[in-house]
Amino acid sequence: MTQRTAVVPDPVGSGGRLLSLTEDGTPAGPPQAYADLAAEVSRRERESAPRWVWAATDEAYAWLLDRGAQRLARCHDVKLVESLLLGQEGRHRRPRSLGAAWARLEGRPEPEDSPEHGADGQPVLFAADRHHLPPAADPMAALVAVHAGQQERIAAGEHPDRMRLLCAAESAGALAAVEMGRDGLPWRADVHDRLLTSLLGPRPAGGARPMLLGELALGLQEALGRPVNPDSPAQMLSAFARAGVRLSSTRSHELRRVDHPAAALFLRYKELSRIHAAHGWAWREAWVRDGRFRPEYVVGGVVSGRWATRGGGALQIPRLLRAAVVADPGHRLVVADAGQLEPRVLAALSGDAGLTRAAGDGDLYAALAQDAFAGDRARAKVGLLAAMYGQTGGEAAAPLAVLRSRFPAALALVEAAARTGEAGGIVRSRLGRTSPAPSAEWLRDAGDDDGPGTDRRAARSWGRFTRNFVIQATAAEWALAMLAALRRELTPLGPGPRLVFFQHDEVVVHTPAELAPAVSSAVTAAGDEARRLIFGPTRVVFPLHTHVVECYADAK
Structure with missing residues (x-):
């Protein structure tokens, strides 16, 4: 089993404490203090590569990198894991800071989460009002207790292995997010x-x-x-x-x-x-420094698990401006995007024989059209998108009827999720990310059969949300697993190749030109590993279309 090590940096200076843990979170000895925490973390990473346990990656990892620590392979992000577990337990709206999680363990009132930025717009690092620990509390004791409690909650879930994988992938994504923000996307x-x-x-x-x-x-x-x-x-x-x-x-x-x-x-x-x-x-002027666009990613910033950003618009770079993204001399951009990701996720989730057969080809919509729509790719696409997003009328009605007849398992999955949402229930992704439940007021209004038509419209709207949630959240899990695997696959290639951009189903690696073929192979391997991790044995393929270019605009 992977060794775990709890990390508590000092609020100021370069020191901090480390505590070795067993897999279940039990301390393996007393905490040890180090004047140069980054140097000790780097030494342990080289020797044993433990899973680092800390309150929040965007704070602790950034702090360590700022002080010269080497890049780390894996971690357990207490804040992100707490959010996942609260969702699993139907408590989405509870605060997720280390202090709040510790208060719940001890039966004390939970402090509310603080804004992640101060009045000047700068990140608030290790401040008392950020972690919400009582003034006399020992941050290491709180961290160890909360981590052990999280391990128990994961083990008690319906699918503990899946939840462990989700927590590991979410935490790995946080490592990548910090690194990408530091490396930045080349910008001319x-x-x-x-x-x-x-x-x-x-x-x-x-x-x-x-x-x-x-x-x-x-x-x-x-x-x-x-x-x-x-x-x-x-x-x-x-x-x-x-x-x-x-x-x-x-x-x-x-x-x-x-x-x-x-x-x-x-x-x-x-x-x-x-x-x-x-x-x-x-x-x-605000976001590009030293020839790099440096976004601040928010891992799991959307309820479906997709990322967000703290300003900067990294997830919405207009095509008109992608010509400004140019590799450094002697370098290339390896741009890879997953084609038709959500329909393929539906095929793998549902196990529908016909849709799985279509998703085993390069162009899912074309294969679907040949199977059920007399070669009309446009109708096949309209029908499948309508099924996933809840459109029932207009030009979608006839293709939907064909899909319901020819691909019953796929349609049954999304329609069952929609009915659950309309009734005010929750649905889960493949690994266990849970949709938020509607408010008590919504449940009261939507459940009133004698109420106005707006109430039924609200129920149907929530049903459309849960219908797509199971697909979009699982797609986000595949993308996270792919990102984590790619990050690991790039490590043997040395410090040259750097992940510099990620949005939903696309990654960009900035690499020395001579390593571009190896990076492309790493992308393919990462996509295949993500498929196996998330879905196990399946004939559904998740092709990553890879382009090696000097300019981002040339990848599309």
Whole structure:
């Protein structure tokens, strides 16, 4: 079994304490203090590579790397594991800090979680109001007690092996997140400038609109026949109404259906305005340093297990700006994305024979079309996406009927999840991530058979959420397992290849050019390992499409 070691860095300086633990969390001896904690952690990592146990990876690991520690192979992140276990126990809304978890063990009132950033926007590291430990409490004693309690709760679950794998993958993802934020995605400021200038015009002074946005705003006023602020949805809805166009919102999908010259102008304004706000000049000054975009990832930041970011928009880099992501001289970007991930997850989860057969081919939708839709790939895709996301009417109705007849096990899985959600229940991913339960008020209203139609609509909406949750959360688990495996596969290649970007089902590795073939092989191996870990024996394939490029824009 893997040895475990608890880590408590000092709030200031370079020292801290370590305590060796058995697999179940029992101390194997007294804690030991070290003046240079990073050096001792590195020594133990080289000798035995234990699983490091700490309150939060984004604090402790970053602290160690800042002080010269080598990169570590594995950890147990108490904060992330606590979140998973609270969900498993139906307690999603409880605080998850070390102090809160310890208070629950001791029967004391639980302190609320604090914001992860202070008033100045900087991370709050090891502050008393972050971990919520009583002033006289020993952080090591709290850490050891909470970790041991977590081990007991994992063992008591319905599928302890699956939950252990989920906790390990979530914690490994946290290690990768810290490393990617430090390494950063290569970003060429000069290319970014040229792209912004071509899209928006020269950089304006102060808070003024860029030239092209100003011209589009004037064009909108002329098309609508009145002064209007395109940044105000209320004004735009009113202006369109006066022009004879009734809109329920200013969302792009609704504007695309409008036959009015102002609609096209407004769509273009929205697109460019979003780029200016989210990835313009001010964004670069805040998030790009030393030629690298350095996002702050939030592991498990979405209830389905997908990641989020603390600003920076790392998970939504517009295609128009990907030309600014350029490898260093002598290097390449290995970009890999999983094709049709969620439909393949549905096939593997359900075990549906027909869908599994389709998911054993390179193009799942094409195989599905040949099997059930007379070769019509578009209809096959519409039907399967409708099944996963809960669309029942319009052009989805007929393909759904075909899928229900030809692929009964797959449709039964998502429809059972939807019914559970409509009744106010919870569903779980393959490894055990649990959907949050609706509020007590929602349960009361949705369960009122004599209530207004809005209550049934609310129930159906929650059913659509749980229908997709089982698929999206399991897809997030596959992606986490793939990321963790790839991180390990890259280690023997030396310090050159670096994971620098991750979003949902895509990774980017920045590597010396001569190692690009080895990195590509590592990606393939990682994807296959993730499939085996999450689903066991299955004929469903999860192909990772790999591109070796100098510029990110060339990978698509």
